[in-house]
Amino acid sequence: MLIGELGAFGSLIYTFLSRIAANLSQVPYSLEATQYEFKLPRLSIQDGATFDFIVVGAGSAGAVVASRLSELPECRVLLLEAGAEPPLLSVVPGLLALLARSEYDWNYFTVNDGYSSQGQIGGSIPYNRGKMIGGSSSNNYMMYVRGNPEDYNSWADAGFEGWDWDTVLPYFKKSENLQVSDVMQNRTLTDYHNTRGPLKVSRPEHERTQETKLEALLQSLSEIGIETLEDYNGPEQLGASKNYFTISNDRVPIRYGTAQAYIVPAKKRKNLVILKNALATKILIDSTKTAIGVEVEVNGKRNTFYASKEVIASAGAVDTPKLLVASGVGAAADLAALGIDVVSDLPVGKDLQDHLFIPVVLSGATDIGTALPVVDLRTIGFPTLNGFFALNGTGRPDLQIIPFYMDMASPFFAFACANTFNFNDDICSSLINANQKSELFAILLVLLHPKSRGEIKIRSLNSAPEIYTGYFSNAEDFDTVTAGIRRILNLTKTEYFKGFNSEVARAILPACDGLEYLSDEYWECYALQTGTTLYHPAGTCAMGRVVDAELKVLGVDRLRVVDASVFPSMPSGNTNAPTIMVAERASDLIKEQYYGNQNIVTVQ
Structure with a gap:
């Protein structure tokens, strides 16, 4: 969307972007040097070349798998990525x-x-899906959340051996380089973390006034039963705390997606070939139903590369289904509609799961004056917390809350409403008007385990996948969300919020006009109208439906899927860290199968 198309919001957004531009010169980064780390070696690959493994997609999973396999000098790996290196906008967290x-x-x-x-x-x-080295780990909001032990125990209980919490925790730790000294000095927490992995994780500090707001918010959450936690990635997930991010805590804080964490250290290995701007269009499967290679478009030309051991699809929960369908792996009816012969009849693209969120916006103090704060490029641009609660008070969380604070008359809020969250003019104008009168506390209420399902449909191999979210197609999700909203509204009764007579910032929603304001029916309508994605698609090639417990595609030899599409159910939180965990474990499964378990190194 162009700024000029934002009407009344244009000047506010222009001010916000101008502030960013004005502060680039003040960033304590050697930006050119930082970007240079991502520059891939120039190479020329002959059409028809053979590798041991071909990994399709250099995102949160594919970059991990390619890096880990190439640790073995005898293992020759080709990593294919449709995009190029991440730009500076990716490297600097606040951009x-x-x-x-x-x-x-x-x-x-x-x-x-x-x-x-x-x-x-x-x-x-x-x-939004990342099209670059690092994939969506290069354009996400960098929140590092592992989920709940019961998420993974439920996978194992469903018959997927080796995915229980005790087995996967070492893989979370294997990837992690935690840079939070308070946590690592706490003896009850150190067993849950590692400081030697490739993925740097930290808790960036905010400006002091904003830190004070977050502390008040933590206290208010504790008053409504969401207790303050030191570490939601530790022994207890229920509660709220400051956020973990995949941002380095070094002198120069930068995003640590899989590009930085896994590709930068591995890119000069002679046995790892990374081909950028290379779009994989089809997996080659022979008459014995064995994957033997990949067709790839590079600079407008079609090339074929072969794999002597395996092809590994890591294109993500949206694009892996398209690649499989193009290769004859999918529901028979879907393949017939495209004129593609059936190799393996599997429900590829079905049962899309996603974390949707509903914004609940509460007013704050009105006597603080307007603010146009300098954008802190070392963080994600606004101060935030992370919390989890179960409706029955115990067990696995049902809902996640991501509260963030907005200064009065915040230009960032105007930008985020229309651009980041894509809400229409009615909603944005009403919330921006509320922000002109007071500071705001926007609480994103996330439905962690939706019963609704969507679908990725492939109508044509020459067009984008069609994404049907299926939000609220199962009415039980309304009950969970409404109960969650009721819990959050209790914040207005806490000591801090009562101090400025906090109330719900009312959004203009014509579809809900005939309903009693703040009734359960109103909140159902509100959730249906405003519910949107947290960008966590998963489950479209799930274990038990499309792949087995070792992530091998059912009915096809030497073909594996390693990305969030294999999740049989959703983890209780953001999906980037679980996807990296899956890739770490998949890498060991592959090493063990072909090279023996003497090459497996895990962190206990």
């Missing part, structure tokens, strides 16, 4: 909002179903 709908994004939009998310511009959600 991440400018990556959406750029050349580094696949620029997908969901299909307007005429039912859910009608508060989005055009009823269609921008479904």
